Structures are given as structure tokens and as C-alpha cells.
Amino acid sequence: MSLQSFRVDQTLLPRKLRRSIQRNTSFFTQRKFVPHCSTDLSTSCREEVPNYLAVNVLPDQSNTRQGAVRKVLVILNPNSGFRSSRDVFYKKVQSKLKLSGFLMEVVETAYAGHAKILASTVDLSKFPDGIICVGGDGIVNEVLNGLLGRDDFEVAIRLPIGIIPAGSDNSLVWTVLGIKDPVSAAIVLAKGGFTPIDVFAVKWIKAGVTHFGLTASYYGFVADVLELSENFRLHLGPFRYVAAGLLKFLSLPQYRFEVDYLPLSPGTNPELKPLTEKCHEQLSDDDKLRGGIHLDGRIEDSWVTRKGEFLGIFVCNHFCKPARGLLSPVIAPKAQHDDGSLDLILVHGSGRLKLFCFFVAYQLCWHLLLPYVEYVKVKQVKIRPVGNTHNGCGVDGELLRGEGKAEWQCSLLPGQGRLLGRHPGALK
């Protein structure tokens, strides 16, 4: 749109908005570009943005800083999901974000790990309004870890992360912001605002390596499936999980772990509740409570230990609703992204029958009723694979490989993260 035609248009606008437009127009008629944010932005492209259009497009969105420029870095994974993220972004989303005042520098990732490098090296002052990820949960996880790996991580973690869903699964944005499709995501970003979110840390204790996440970490069967699924990424895209799941189901190994967890509050410690509340016959004799119960009745933080066979262990930061699938199961129904706790689900036992029952029950949201499923809100968890058990773990769709006797520790950084946008319900 030419400047001239803009002048004609703006006469239709109220005087206050016209003034704001004049300010922005003078800024943008200088044809300002967001410069490259780091030397690593090899695939980046520069954009000029007719920002004055913002006021015309979203005039009724009270949360939008109307007329304000929002400078963001967009990191797009062209390999996400069905490899449709380019189409999703350039055809469906880019113009909407431009129109609502986003000044974007778009960078397409060229390899796995690229998003993390970008987030860890970018000049944050050039993108004060955040980083928008176009892809799946994996690319968001890379950005989070890039930000938290910086020397100035305390500042970096306050940078909001926006998500345009275009991946195999976008459980994070679906669960936390209630958004499944890219256009709705663009609208929520355009409306503005933030959603605080707890961040969890998974530390491989021996190696001193820490990986951060926003959704969940998991061990046992699901981590095994995640590893196997990478072999099928190229040919099967999002269906790789189904293929890997079936293969792993048919050749199901036994998984043995030692798990220590610190319940959120002593009152929620299952060991201190009447036995009738939960049936734990399957728990091994080694299960025990460590920690102090004082004579005066005061109960200190008490670690609980579980040992034995587990089909799976899930440590969830939110209730984890998969964005794909016919049904809408949630793995951890009591988990909230900002409740300052982690939700631990232990699927005790082994064997295909138990796993099959768990999977069916999970689809119907009945899995917590199974006698071999334990669910507890925790502050911290330590997980040690025993024997030949797969010693890696999955974090938000990324596989962390352990070596030897790996011990993983999950803990929480409450409310440290920020997602761009608010749940549509929260706006009412």
C-alpha cells in the first residue's frame, strides 16, 4: 500500500488514532529494517513492515498496543510436522502479524539445534517483544534452552515465547492457550498479553547437564518410542510415533527404575494417607518413606521412594492435551502450567496387557483409576534407571541420552517463563 493511499484511508479514523499512525508512519517511512541479530542468522530474511495497517485490522482488540511496534524474531522450522510450516507462516500467518504491528525478522532453521543457537546468541535488545516459534514443541524447547543457556539468562527468560503451531504435536500451546490452529494463534498473539508459565529443569546429575522444559519429561516406554520414532521422521512425519509405538509395543522390554519424589506437601504424601485411598499392592517391598515425622505431629518434607518395574514415568508441568487425535485425553488432569508444582504419574508394572489397558484407559481419561497407576503432585523427582533399562529421557519431544548409570532430577522454576498471548478464556 502506498503512503498516499494510506493518507486517504486514515482520514476515516478518529483523531487520536490518526496521531498514533502519524508517529508510526514517520518511523516506517524511513524504511527501517530490523538488522541481523547475530552472525548465525544465515537463512534470515529482512522484512519491511507497513505497520500503520495495524489500527485498521484489530480495532476492537483492547489488549493490543494499537499502533505500537512489536519487534520479534521469528524462528521457523521448515522440517516440522508435515513440513508445512513455511506454508502455514507465509500464507496464513505472516500478513496477520504484520497487520497487527509485528515487525519481524524471520529465520528458518537449517539444522537440528539451530534454534537453540539462535536463542542463545541473539541480541535481545533488537527483539524486545519476544521470539515466535513456528513449528512443534521441539523448536519451542530449543528456544527455551537457548535462552536459559545464556550468560544473561535471568533477563533472557523474561523474553516471551510465541508459538505458531505447525508441528507434529503442539501440546503446549493447545493445553495452555487453548489454541490448535495457526490462524487462531496469530490472533491471540495480535491481541497481546503474556501467560506466565512454570519452567522445569531436568538435570543429569552425574554429568551436571541441565535441560529445561515446559511440558513434560518422561521415562520408560514413551522415551523408548521417542528414540525409535526419529528413524521414521523423514518418511512418516507425525505418524512416526504410531509406527514406533507399535513396534516398541511388540518388542516391549522391561523397564526398572528407582524413583524418589518429594510430595508437594506432606498432606499429599500418599504414604501418610489411609491405605483405602489408593491401592498399591503392586508396589515392591522396598518402597519406603524417608524423612521425618516429628513427635509433635509436624511433618517435614519427606522423600518417598518407589522401586521396581514401571511401564512409564511422566513428570508433567501442565495437563498435556495432545493437539492431534480423535479423543482429547489428558495425562495429568490436575496439572496447571502455573501452579508451582509438577505432577508425577507412575505406571507400575510391566507387560503388554497392562500397557494396552493403560493406553485404552488414557484415551478415555480413566487411566488414573487403574490400580497400578499412581498420581501425585510433587516438588521434585529423582529417577534412576536400573540394569539395562533405557537410560534416556524425553523432554518436550526431545530425547536426552544418558550414559552408564544416569540419574535424572526434575525440579521446578515456578513462573519463570512467559508465553506470548493469553488464553482466550482469560481475556473475558
Ligand SMILES: Nc1ncnc2c1ncn2[C@@H]1O[C@H](COP(=O)(O)OP(=O)(O)OP(=O)(O)O)[C@@H](O)[C@H]1O
Ligand atoms: N532444519 C532442520 N532440519 C532438521 N531438523 C531440524 C531443523 N530445524 C529443527 N530441527 C529439529 O527438529 C526437531 C523437531 O522440531 P519441531 O518440534 O518443530 O517439529 P515436530 O515435527 O513437530 O516435532 P515434535 O514432535 O517435537 O513436535 C527440533 O527439535 C529440532 O532439533
